[in-house]
Amino acid sequence: MKYRVWHRTRYTYDDDVSNSYGIAYVVPRELPSQDVASADVRVVPEPSDASRRADHYGNVRTYFQVTDPHRELVVEATSEVDVREPSYDPDALAQSWELARPQASPGGVDAWRAVDFALPSKLVDQTPEAHAYAATSLVPGRPVGEAVTELMQRIHADFEYRKGATTVTTRIDDVFAQRAGVCQDFAHLTLSCLRSHGLAVRYVSGYLATTPPPGRERVVGADATHAWASVWLPDGSWLALDPTNDQWANDRYVTVAWGRDYKDVPPVKGIIYTDATNSTLEVQVDVMPMSD
Template sequence: MTGQSFPDGPTPAVGSRSYRITHRTEYRYSDVVTSSYGRGHLTPRDTVRQRCLTHELEIDPEPADRSTSRDVYGNLSTYFHVTERHRVLTVTSRAVVEVDPPPAELYGAGSALAPWEAARPVGRDGVLASEFVLDLRPPEITDAVREYAAPSFEPGRPLVEVLRDLNARIFSDFTYRSGSTTVSTQVGQVLAAREGVCQDFARLAIACLRANGLAASYVSGYLATDPPPGKERMFGVDATHAWAAVWTPQSQWLGLDPTNDALVDERYVIVGWGRDYADVPPLRGIIYTDSERSVIDVSVDVAPFEGGVLHA
């Protein structure tokens, strides 16, 4: 088990929220696994509004080899190789993260209120963002996507109004149904079926934004869910989450969450971002086994952290 700790970060902003996040993944196999290679994007990022105060990653059985590296987008990932024979592999990530609320002007002034066309990456300032305008392979930007996006992208409409409208339309037009898609489901299939999960709705929003020349990223992380009034928090009912973000000429990224018809605020904890899900999957790997069956159990808990001793 290894960890990192950054207890002396910047002073938090008024309204900041702190969370203790536990993300546990257990793989169970019907036969012995002799070798398991894995890579996980499980370390929350440090950003202008977010600080990862502590993080530890426990892998059982203990890996014979492990390392942590940073990718081209700045995301941290951990590689591991388990050589001990096993039928169960458990990966547990624990973190304490502090998130500031967005400044009032993020969605209410400047680029957010400018016409959406002004957010297209151009010139020197847009060079780094231009990669996020490009379509994927196989292509996601189809005539059907362009047609679906069109009502939100009225000429001259303020960018924040476009984002709110696109959010609301996806939220209203699509049904959230767990298990209805896989990580390889294409946006066109989601558009036809009118159902999916958070990663599908984020990818649809991204395709709509890119179809109109905007730079959009796929963001992976967690969403803190508060219990209803008078109810106790239930451990493990949270989940990994995905949303989209769009670039503006001030090099700010405005986050939108069509799954919940919301703009991103201090409830959202970022683990990583890229052009698509494949850039920041929580866990993926290769195993060597004769096992014919496997079961994966995932539990995520995002609990308020009221302070105390931080250790890793």
């Protein structure tokens, strides 16, 4: 599927901002299952300094600095991508989950690189509760594809999707306590559960193309950013799981960036210098299918 993705982030302040430094992860990645035909990031006011380069994980990182005094800052990204449904080797999915751990499979493709995603990270603690919850699915000798898919299904069934239940700094224990969250929390929960058993799992950020209810027109700008998880397999592929929607990622998923957790790849983050006491944030996203 081909998509035109539009992502607009707007900050407003009640006093002048004299200096803004920002980093944005809003340019989709080039992947075997995803081609990026074009990508543009526009910042208003115009930055005095800007650059685009790959970060440690190969994500496209856009840096900007705005030095003109301003009370509004807009970061607008537009891209065109062609996404194909990923394919996986049945033999890799059939491998026992114990042998799909990078430290137990040093001969696996890029196992040394995957180890980084098996360790605890800033927002993803490997808690005893997460370990016990995952153990129900990770029975000895079970095929890794089957085991992690069942865990995804259980998270979808056991945890309620509820906006406002959590924040970007919510911890794993809080998600278990509330049994609710949003896509970021469900991705983090998947990471915690599987990493606590030695599997390597990425936090993936991007977009999910949605369709309006029957009889309703598309509302431009009403989509949202999305997050899911992907699990390393010994053949070097990564199985992408979306516990929020109880499915493997397919050709409706536009991948932007991945890291150890949300903190590595937020859409926009930065530092401002100002005496402002109040600010607002407005985000609009549109993922529009394109005809060939």
